[in-house]
Amino acid sequence: LNSALKQCDYQTLIHGDAKLANFSANSQGHILGYDFQYVGAGVGVVDVMYFMTSCLDDSELHKHAQTYLDYYFSQFKNALSHYQPAVNA
Known part of the structure; x- marks a missing residue:
């Protein structure tokens, strides 16, 4: 799976550690991200799955x-x- 994700044509910058503890919301409902030490190229859904597994x-x-x-x-x-x-x- 990791090999397939690394070979995807469309990659973007991903957070790399998209867990609940690294995000917050302000009073206007805007999401703020923190702790960007693992930023790198990847497929965006990787961050989605990291986030979901930290919440659920x-x-x-x-x-x-x-x-x-x-x-x-x-x-x-x-x-x-x-x-x-x-x-x-």
Whole structure:
């Protein structure tokens, strides 16, 4: 799996340690990130999975992962259509 992720065509900068303790929300609902010591190239969904596994226990992850991933990919598709319309989501 790691080898396949490293060979993906579309990589971005990822946090690398996207756990709940490294994020907070302000009173306006903006998410703030901290502790960027592991930043590097990677596939964005890696950070999504790190974050989800830091927030949910195993049973919650199995119960809700698909719903959260569907939401992530719908938002990702919307962002691509806005910022990179030439990329086919």
